[in-house]
Amino acid sequence: xxxxxxxxxxxxxxxxxxxxxxxxxxxxxxxxxxxxxxxxxxxxxxxxxxxxxxxxxxxxxxxxxxxxxxxxxxxxxxxxxxx
Amino acid sequence: xxxxxxxxxxxxxxxxxxxxxxxxxxxxxxxxxxxxxxxxxxxxxxxxxxxxxxxxxxxxxxxxxxxxxxxxxxxxxxxxxxxxxxxxxxxxxxxxxxxxxxxxxxxxxxxxxxxxxxxxxxxxxxxxxxxxxxxxxxxxxxxxxxxxxxxxxxxxxxxxxxxxxxxxxxxxxxxxxxxxxxxxxxxxxxxxxxxxxxxxxxxxxxxxxxxxxxxxxxxxxxxxxxxxxxxxxxxxxxxxxxxxxxxxxxxxxxxxxxxxxxxxxxxxxxxxxxxxxxxxxxxxxxxxxxxxxxxxxxxxxxxxxxxxxxxxxxxxxxxxxxxxxxxxxxxxxxxxxxxxxxxxxxxxxxxxxxxxxxxxxxxxxxxxxxxxxxxxxxxxxxxxxxxxxxxxxxxxxxxxxxxxxxxxxxxxxxxxxxxxxxxxxxxxxxxxxxxxxxxxxxxxxxxxxxxxxxxxxxxxxxxxx
Numbered sequence: 001x002x003x004x005x006x007x008x009x010x011x012x013x014x015x016x017x018x019x020x021x022x023x024x025x026x027x028x029x030x031x032x033x034x035x036x037x038x039x040x041x042x043x044x045x046x047x048x049x050x051x052x053x054x055x056x057x058x059x060x061x062x063x064x065x066x067x068x069x070x071x072x073x074x075x076x077x078x079x080x081x082x083x
Numbered sequence: 084x085x086x087x088x089x090x091x092x093x094x095x096x097x098x099x100x101x102x103x104x105x106x107x108x109x110x111x112x113x114x115x116x117x118x119x120x121x122x123x124x125x126x127x128x129x130x131x132x133x134x135x136x137x138x139x140x141x142x143x144x145x146x147x148x149x150x151x152x153x154x155x156x157x158x159x160x161x162x163x164x165x166x167x168x169x170x171x172x173x174x175x176x177x178x179x180x181x182x183x184x185x186x187x188x189x190x191x192x193x194x195x196x197x198x199x200x201x202x203x204x205x206x207x208x209x210x211x212x213x214x215x216x217x218x219x220x221x222x223x224x225x226x227x228x229x230x231x232x233x234x235x236x237x238x239x240x241x242x243x244x245x246x247x248x249x250x251x252x253x254x255x256x257x258x259x260x261x262x263x264x265x266x267x268x269x270x271x272x273x274x275x276x277x278x279x280x281x282x283x284x285x286x287x288x289x290x291x292x293x294x295x296x297x298x299x300x301x302x303x304x305x306x307x308x309x310x311x312x313x314x315x316x317x318x319x320x321x322x323x324x325x326x327x328x329x330x331x332x333x334x335x336x337x338x339x340x341x342x343x344x345x346x347x348x349x350x351x352x353x354x355x356x357x358x359x360x361x362x363x364x365x366x367x368x369x370x371x372x373x374x375x376x377x378x379x380x381x382x383x384x385x386x387x388x389x390x391x392x393x394x395x396x397x398x399x400x401x402x403x404x405x406x407x408x409x410x411x412x413x414x415x416x417x418x419x420x421x422x423x424x425x426x427x428x429x430x431x432x433x434x435x436x437x438x439x440x441x442x443x444x445x446x447x448x449x450x451x452x453x454x455x456x457x458x459x460x461x462x463x464x465x466x467x468x469x470x471x472x473x474x475x476x477x478x479x480x481x482x483x484x485x486x487x488x489x490x491x492x493x494x495x496x497x498x499x500x501x502x503x504x505x506x507x508x509x510x511x512x513x514x515x516x517x518x519x520x521x522x523x524x525x526x527x528x529x530x531x532x533x534x535x536x537x538x539x540x541x542x543x544x545x546x547x548x
Contacts (some may be wrong), residue, residue: 031160032160032163051274052270
């Protein structure tokens, strides 16, 4: 497959970059709709600053989108019937 | 010789080992415009957060307090609609300008281009122009190379750090940010984002450069969809240039059977994305017009006419008439004008008042000692204006509905949210349904234009008894 010729670095970036973009979008939409200060006020994370909550939220979204991008790459590989 | 290092993309693969590109410095008309663009845009970027407006930062996207200040306007998360329309306008503007003049954005205005230009300017001041930089990279590490490379990276990092600091200054007041950096009391997340953005700037403008445009930029992938035969492109005049070949200045090219192209390869050497424009329009071309400038200077030296490489259109190249007004342009332009007009109108007639009605969920309704049906609500009222207001509340929709408030006039300071408990009383004989609509109207006492209505529901027992 053509994919296998890609350097690992570029494979990694091709997963991290689209997920970065969509995570950014998701963060903007999510925190526009929900105020982290309100979401967290009844929890033990109530002391988290909004900036901290946005940042952690962004990285959680990024983790999620990275996972789905990586799974797409993983399942794109056809499975060999010989194995 | 030239064609060897120009056919870099023969494999057809989008991803391959990147070769470092050393763009040669360029002077000329378009280089001047690009420099002006860089100066103006960077000037705006670095200066804008320091502007003041009515005792606060003029442009402040105050994320910690969830308010965006753009000069005299304050936007709340509830105003997301305006932001969405603004993004649509930006998209149509990009389509419009792309259809007319190709990748103007890429060549002159994109932050990637702008910061790459300024980083390359620093690099040239320290390392010298293309041949010196190439020589430096080839030579083994020694004290001199270390000194030159070190100086370059220190300058790059300083600029990148200031860029990161400015970036965070758009989201948290920049004067406080400065003070808190100076007395080292800055919060961890602010440090994190300053450093993150600084490294992104350093990496993107210092190292990745054209690779961002070629591999990462989404616009670069779809911009060709906006092109047609009348779009301004940068093109090499093949008819005039070919057959290319070197010749002495005194020789007549016609006699030697040559075109105007002297095959000096300068157009390839100045290209920031490392392509050969003589191979035709390529998706890597960011339309920076460096090749036009350098080719024109060569034509001057040879005593030939300018424009062997020039801004032109497909139609013009084929001798067909050019059309500026064409359906595509009209569609983009009218969409752009329509959306911009709608946004302008929406902002001009924006009511700086917002109300959220939250029902008391513990009890849907209950009966008072006087036999009236009571519903309890919590009103969240946001005064988005830049001054305090008193508001009158009015309820309608059910006959004889009565609002019980702590005080008749609600006072809210500028930019504040008030949470007001509201009880509505209705005689059960006036209730026709289990759930009836009631309209709550709020109006500023000093300005009848500041008025909003919000509909909610009043719940009761089954209709008439």
